[in-house]
Amino acid sequence: MQSSPVLKSKLKSGISIFSVIGQLAAEYNAINLWQGAPGFTPDQVLVDAAFQAIRDGSNQYAPMPGVLALRQALATKTAKLYGAQYDPQTEITITAGGLEAVYAAITALVHPGDEVIYFDPAFECYRPTIQLQGAIPVPIKIPLDTMKIDWDLVRATITPRTRMIIINTPHNPTGAVLDQHDIESLMSATRGTDIVILSDEVYEHMVYDGMTHRSMARYPELAERSVIVFSLGKTFHVTGWRVGYCVAPAEIMKEIRMIHQYLVYSAPAPFQVAVATALNDEANYLRLTNFYEKKRDLLIGSLSESALKVQPCASGFFLLADFRAVSDRSDRDFVLDLLRRKRVGTIPLSHFYNDGADTGMIRLSFCQPDDVLREGGRLLSELDL
Known part of the structure; x- marks a missing residue:
């Protein structure tokens, strides 16, 4: 019987939480408030330009x-x-x-x-x-x-x-x-x-x-x-x-x-x-500020009746929300529970810390269509105090 090579990992971090959430989100058909990838069809002019570049060699x-x-x-x-x-x-x-x-x-x-x-x-x-x-x-x-x-x-x-x-x-x-x-x-x-x-x-x-x-x-x-x-x-x-x-x-x-x-x-x-x-x-590209500011405000508004405490957001795709009013679980356990019970995908903030610090917060993405943001906000607003 041949022996297998002994492997020594260069990184100890294991599988990213993004991969874990992505797999579970697909399994539960979850609302996508976790991924930092725009959920929009690109401009048709841009798509046509790509096809033209291919045709042109x-x-x-x-x-x-x-x-x-x-x-x-x-x-x-x-x-x-x-x-x-x-x-x-x-x-x-x-x-x-x-x-x-x-x-x-x-x-x-x-x-x-x-x-x-x-x-x-x-x-x-x-x-x-x-x-x-x-x-x-x-x-x-x-x-x-x-x-x-x-x-x-x-x-x-x-x-x-x-x-x-x-x-x-x-x-x-x-x-x-x-x-x-x-x-x-x-x-x-x-x-x-x-x-x-x-x-x-x-x-x-x-x-x-x-x-x-x-x-x-x-x-x-x-x-x-x-x-x-x-x-x-x-x-x-x-x-x-x-x-x-x-x-x-x-x-x-x-x-x-x-x-x-x-x-x-x-x-x-x-x-x-x-x-x-x-x-x-x-x-x-200059129109993106107004485009995403409206997305941010829509998600914040959709969470206005929620027990989550939304943190100020001056830029980017993401909101932080404090969930400690509704759960004393770790943020990772809370995120996994949200997926299973509410079918909403989010990311635990501890994932972004070198020491895995649990702050009682999750990250929500608002680079999604309006109906996704409204539905995600509705489901999160059903969380019990």
């Missing part, structure tokens, strides 16, 4: 840095929105979604023994990607009562081994955005250091109530040390197309491209061509 590998027309369109967009000039030849790279850009940037710039600061609750990919480089994740918790970063704590946490600080604004899952004080504090904390900033800005066009998205690209002192990640999939309701991008100074981007070429080489060519065409009309 864009069916082989795109250039490794991305289709030039798309990089040029993104350079124009970034200059208009943030007053920042990025060279499409050397400072913009198209990636297979924002997630690949995050992975490539961390892999390229972080080395064994380096420390990487990020802020909990955090998107799930940061910590494992840091660990896979042999580096040390250093999470700092954001107080949920204020949703504000403690910059005194950040400065105290920085050491000579700190290589990177990961910023996520607009923030998933809290919906918080950086303000001018945050920007000035980040400048002060990194000035005179070799720290690189990785700024995850995939929800750049979803900022509400008249607030401003303060991209690192707006501030030359930060831009010169920043890799900024964006998602065209989220912007155009086509997350399955896997088209994201990042911008960075040429010397930093050179390192990222060396990793990117061995991960996927290039994002899907016809989709890059189609999105480049869609970017010619800035209304395609």
Whole structure:
């Protein structure tokens, strides 16, 4: 009898809660308030452009840095929105979604023994990607009562081994955005250091109530040390197309491209061509603020009779809701119970913490059709006190 190879896992996290919820949601035919993927049909003009690109022969590998027309369109967009000039030849790279850009940037710039600061609750990919480089994740918790970063704590946490600080604004899952004080504090904390900033800005066009998205690209002192990640999939309701991008100074981007070429080489060519065409009309992305603000308000309104305590949300796709008035269970058990009893899929907030901290909160997604939001709100409002 042949012996099986002995395997040693590089990651101890196991199966993601997103996979668990996804499987159960399908089993119970649950209302989708858990997934951060827009539940809308993309614009027909964009779909037609993709088919046209296929008919026109864009069916082989795109250039490794991305289709030039798309990089040029993104350079124009970034200059208009943030007053920042990025060279499409050397400072913009198209990636297979924002997630690949995050992975490539961390892999390229972080080395064994380096420390990487990020802020909990955090998107799930940061910590494992840091660990896979042999580096040390250093999470700092954001107080949920204020949703504000403690910059005194950040400065105290920085050491000579700190290589990177990961910023996520607009923030998933809290919906918080950086303000001018945050920007000035980040400048002060990194000035005179070799720290690189990785700024995850995939929800750049979803900022509400008249607030401003303060991209690192707006501030030359930060831009010169920043890799900024964006998602065209989220912007155009086509997350399955896997088209994201990042911008960075040429010397930093050179390192990222060396990793990117061995991960996927290039994002899907016809989709890059189609999105480049869609970017010619800035209304395609500027209208998202009003579109999603209405979605947010609809879900909040649908929960107005619920015992859940909805937290303020200034941006993004997601609301946080405190359920402690209706249950003393762990958030994971509460989420699983919601699926079984109410057929509503949500995500436990503990999943976004390095230490699995149970805050008595769940994350709800509002990037869904209005009828889904109304029905989800109705079912959640039936929860007993």
